[in-house]
Amino acid sequence: MVRKGWSFWQGYVVLLALAVVVKAESPYRFFDWNVTYGDIFPLGVRQQGILINGQFPGPDIYSVTNDNLIINVQNNLDEPFLLSWNGLQQRRNSYEDGVYGTTCPIPPGKNFTYILQVKDQIGSFFYFPSLAFHKAAGGFGGIRVLSRPRIPVPFPDPAGDFTLLIGDWFKNDHRQLKAMLDGGHKLPFPDGILINGHGLNGASFTVEQGKTYRFRISNVGLQNSLNFRIQGHKMKLVEVEGTHTVQTIYESLDVHVGQSYSVLVTMDQAAQDFYIVASTRFTDNILSTTATLHYSNSNKAVSGPIPAGPTDQIDWSLNQARSIRTNLTASGPRPNPQGSYHYGLINITRTIKVVSSAAQVKGKQRYAVNSVSFVPTDTPLKLADYFKIGGVFRVGSIPDNPTGQNMYLDTSVMGADYRAFVEIVFENHENIVQTWHIDGYAFWVVGMNGGVWTPNSREEYNLRDAVSRSTTQVYPKSWTAIYMALDNVGMWNVRSEFWARQYLGQQFYLRVYTPVNSLRDEYLIPKNALLCGRAQGRSTRPL
Incomplete structure (x- = not known):
């Protein structure tokens, strides 16, 4: 099937690619996205935002485990x-990762x-634009991957399923922000x-009592950890970035940059309207x-003061993070329990220590990993x-x-x-909360604490039911340790989720x-791959 606006050859390329990467029994879903600039007013002033099909934020991606997503993106930006x-x-497909290190x-x-x-995935994720500080202009949206019907889920079907994209925002145009960074x-x-x-008070979610x-x-967002809460309601955490969790009740959740959580909320209060709140954490000036x-x-509008977030700082957040654990008896994307892979019994083959830093290089602000500040190539x-x-x-x-x-x-x-099994220690010598993400992988967050990591x-370490996820926080003057099975061949981005730091080399x-x-290890380069730089003009046919 070829969507309106696609040429015959574009459809042919898709079918050729599907012949390589799609099993016959795996469903596929088509999406046609038109990326444009448009006027948005998120903070009451006109800004130039990035729209997808005229929407800010962009449309949700709805899918089921093993679905194939065919997303045609028409770039009508300048x-x-x-x-x-x-x-x-x-x-096995880092060619489609959508960061400049892998994709033109x-x-x-x-x-x-x-x-x-x-x-073999379930859970809650999001997409975003990765170039030129576009993330500060929009172009992001939610991704949900539901379990296949025959795979049991450890909670009853909810009455509704909402995506909430929270984040800090600037009134400056994204080009102005980029110019600040380019200027050092x-x-x-x-x-x-x-x-x-x-x-x-701009967004509203209608529910039944x-x-x-x-x-x-x-x-x-671009840099700030946020605390999320719903007035008068408790939240039951059920999933974190593709992992069903122990179902713990929270009054509020710290959601660090780049992280995703799923909670169940029962509408057990008197019929009225309530505040949903997101506010900055670990900042002197609290934005809400x-x-x-x-x-x-309901016939009664929201009223009273906005419910306050936690007053405790790092210790409260650290203890909450440690309380988030994998539900070992729940099925993941496959029918076997999530606890059937005993990560704590596998021998570590390598330890990598990642230390961030900030400094001036040639008179300009830069950020680095193990003293190296990344610069892209042509x-x-x-x-x-x-x-x-x-x-x-x-x-x-x-x-x-x-x-x-x-x-x-x-x-x-x-x-x-x-197929190595590695330990990565993220060490933070600075006075800010940091967040790290690894493309292509989920990893077990086995430990975090203050001070300097030692053997x-x-x-x-939690070697039994640590949560598996793709994004983890590292608290000020602290460390976080992860275990990761290197079972996905490719070139994968390891980055700070603080977008200015990522942009400037971290x-x-x-x-x-x-x-x-072998195709069992990695797919061939897509036949429709864009080629740029020194790869321009080469053939995508098998070498």
Whole structure:
């Protein structure tokens, strides 16, 4: 099936790609997206936002485990554009990851068809634009991956399923923010907080008294951790970035940048309207915004003060993070229980320590990992790797451990062996909460604490039911440790989710490699792959 606006050859490319990556029994869903600029007013002033099919935020992606998503993106901006998929693992297919290290941008006026499979995944995620600080202009939306009908879910079907995209926001145009960073400056404090693209009291969710609803909450902002709460209601946490969790009750949740949570909320209060609140955490000046939870039989508007968030700072948030654990008896995307993979009994083959830093390089603000501040090249790294183009990057250009060197610029790529089982320690020597994300993977967050990590810190690890996710926070002057099975071949972005830091170098690529050239390990380059830089003009037919 070819959608309106697609040429015969575009449809033919899709069908060829499907023949390689799609099993006959796997359903597929088509999406046609038109990316444009348009006027938005999230904080009451006119701004130029990025719209998808005229929407800000963009449309939700609805799918079921193993579905194939065929997303045709028409770029009608006046500059190149890319979309990335925060939390979707892209099994054996980093070509479709949608970051510049793996994928050429879509030129202005052109289209590109992403071919994704949500293979063996469930849960709540989001997509966002990854180039040129576009994330500050919109272009993001929610992704939900439901379980297949025959796979039991550890809670009854909710009466409704809502996506809530929360995040900090600036009144400055994204080009102005980018110019600040390009000029070597830091970003100012945000101007407000949005819920689904709206400022104060802009969004509303209608519910029926006595019923239970699912809320999928993602922090799509640029830098601030947010606390989320619903006036008069408790939240039962049921899923985190693809993992069913122990069903713990919370009055509020800290949602750090790039993270996604699912909660169940029962409408057990008297018929009236209630505040939904998102407010900044760990900031001297607290920014808050509200939406409305509207009971369908309510005749009473929201009233009274906005419910306050937690007053305790790091210890409260740290204890909450430690309380989030995997439900070992629940099925994941497959019928076997989530606890059937005993990660705590597997021998670690390598320990990597990741330490962030901030400094001036050549008079401009930069951020780094293990002293290396990432600089992009003229050719996506994955394409240079596939076509064996020399001089683009060097495997091993970032060390496994901090060296104490002064910050320097390089195109940092860390080599790793397919099927290794690694320990990664994120160490934060700064006074801010940080958030880290790894594309292509979910990992077990086995430990976090204050101070400096040492081998003795392993005695604190949770080796039984740690939550598996793709984005984790690291508290000030603290460490967070993860375990990760390197079971996904490709070139994968490891990055700070603080978008100014990512833009100014706080990222690197993990090249998970096997010498075996097999489709069981990695798919072929897509036949419709865009080619740019030194890869331009080459053939995408098998080498």
